[in-house]
Amino acid sequence: MSITAKQQMIDEVLSGRPVSSFNILDCHGHMGYWHNFNIPARTAADMVCLMDRSGIQSIVAAGHAGIGPDFRRGNDEVIAGMKQFPKRIYGYCCVNPHYSPQEMRDELNRCFDSGMIAVKLHPAMHGYPVNGDRYIPAWEFANKHGCCVLSHTGVSDANCNIGLFEKLAQDFPNAKIILGHSGFGYEGAQLSIELALKYSNVYLDITASTFYTGLVERMVKGAGPDRVLFGTDLPFMDCRGQVGRMAFSTLEDRELRLVLGENARRLFGIQ
Numbered sequence: 001m002s003i004t005a006k007q008q009m010i011d012e013v014l015s016g017r018p019v020s021s022f023n024i025l026d027c028h029g030h031m032g033y034w035h036n037f038n039i040p041a042r043t044a045a046d047m048v049c050l051m052d053r054s055g056i057q058s059i060v061a062a063g064h065a066g067i068g069p070d071f072r073r074g075n076d077e078v079i080a081g082m083k084q085f086p087k088r089i090y091g092y093c094c095v096n097p098h099y100s101p102q103e104m105r106d107e108l109n110r111c112f113d114s115g116m117i118a119v120k121l122h123p124a125m126h127g128y129p130v131n132g133d134r135y136i137p138a139w140e141f142a143n144k145h146g147c148c149v150l151s152h153t154g155v156s157d158a159n160c161n162i163g164l165f166e167k168l169a170q171d172f173p174n175a176k177i178i179l180g181h182s183g184f185g186y187e188g189a190q191l192s193i194e195l196a197l198k199y200s201n202v203y204l205d206i207t208a209s210t211f212y213t214g215l216v217e218r219m220v221k222g223a224g225p226d227r228v229l230f231g232t233d234l235p236f237m238d239c240r241g242q243v244g245r246m247a248f249s250t251l252e253d254r255e256l257r258l259v260l261g262e263n264a265r266r267l268f269g270i271q
Contacts, residue, residue, distance in 0.1 A: 005253045012055065013247045019055030025261040025270065026051075026239065028150060028180060028207040028231025029061035031089075032077050035068060041235045044081030048088055050234060054243045057261070058088050059234060060118060060268060062150070066094030067122035072107065079114045090270065092120035092150060097134035104137045117268050118148040123159035125152070131164045139168060142175035148267050150178040150205070155188035162191040169199035176267050178203045178229060182219060189215055193222035203267065206259070207231035211241070216249050216259075225255040229264050 003011075008021040032042055041050055042064075051059060061081065066074020071094045078091040093111035095104045108119070119142050123130040130151055142149045153160045162183050169177055182192040182204045189204070196202040204219050204227060219228045230246065232239035246260060265271070 006247070006251075006256055009247045009256070013244050017055075018053060019243060019247070022055075022256055022260045023262075024056045024230065024243070025264040025268075026056050026059040026232050026234060027178065027229040027264045027268075028205055029059040029234045030064050030067075030236050031061045031081055032064045032074065034064045034236065037236075039064075039235050044084050044089055047081075047235050048085050050239055051088065054240045056232075056234075056239060056243070058090060058270065059232075060090045060092060060150075060264070061234075062092035062094050062120035064236070066092075067120065067125050067152075071096045071099075075107065075111050075116070079111070079116070082115055090118075090268065091116035092118045094120045094122070095135075095138050097126055097128045097132065101134070101137045105141065108138065108141045112145070117270075118150060121149060121151040123152060124154060124157050127159065129159045129164060131168055139172045139175060143172040144174070146174045146176070148176040148178055150180050152180045153183045153188065153192075154181070155183040155185065155191065162188065162195055165195060165202065166199070169195070169202050173201055176201055176203065178205050178267075180205050180231075181207050184208060185210075185212055186215065186218070189219050190222070193219065196223040196227050202227075203263070204228045205231045207233050207242075209233065209237055211245055216245065217251065220251060220255055220259065225251075225258045226263055228259050229267075230260045
C-alpha cells in the first residue's frame with residue numbers, strides 16, 4: 001500500500017531529512033540584522049541553508065531594516081538576496097508611513113521594477129495605524145496591481161488589531177490582505193477567521209513565535225484550507241519547528257498542499 005504525502009513528510013521530519021513530499025513556500029520571512037536581538041543566521045545564504053535543511057523551496061522576505069529604521073536599506077538587502085538566489089527568495093517592498101506619500105510611491109515603483117512581488121507593512125513598529133491616511137499610497141498601489149499586502153497584526157495592538165482591516169478589505173478589494181500572525185493566539189485567529197469569511201480578499205498567516213495547540217487546525221477548519229498560508233518568520237525564528245508543526249498536525253494531504261504552498265503560489269503569482 002502506498003503511503004500518503006503526509007506520512008512521507010512525517011518520515012522525513014523524524015529522520016532529519018528535508019521535506020520533499022510537499023512544495024513548501026514560506027509567505028512570511030525577513031532578512032538581516034534586528035535591533036537588540038541576536039540573529040546568527042541572518043543573511044540570504046544563511047536563510048537558504050536553513051531552507052534546504054528543512055525542505056522549504058522558496059520564501060517571500062522583508063528586510064528587518066525595512067520594517068524598522070531604514071526601509072530603503074532593508075529593501076536593497078532583499079533585492080540583493082533575490083538576485084543571489086533567484087526563485088528561492090522573493091521580496092516584499094517595505095514602506096514607512098513617516099515619509100512623504102511620493103517617497104512611498106517612488107519606493108514601491110523602484111522595488112517592483114526590481115522584481116519584488118508584494119508589500120509589507122508593520123504598523124506596530126511604525127507606531128501608526130494600518131488604516132491611517134499615510135499608508136493609503138501603499139494600499140492604492142496594491143489595489144491597482146492586485147498584489148498581496150502582508151501586515152503585522154496583534155489582537156490587542158491599537159495600530160493593527162484585526163478590526164482595523166475590515167474597511168481596508170472593503171475599500172481595496174483587489175488587494176490581497178494577508179493577516180500576519182493572524183492576531184496571535186486563539187482570539188486573534190477567531191477574529192481573523194470571521195473577517196476572512198466576510199471578505200474574499202483576506203487570508204490568514206500561521207506564522208507565530210509560540211505554537212498554540214490545534215491553532216493551525218482551527219484556522220483551516222474555520223476559514224477554509226484555501227485561505228490559510230504557511231509562514232515561519234525566518235530568520236527571526238527557526239523555520240524547522242514550523243515545518244514539524246505542520247507534519248504532526250491533523251491536516252490531510254489536500255489541506256497541507258494548499259496551506260504549505262499552493263495558496264501562496266496562487267496569490268503571489270509564483271509558478
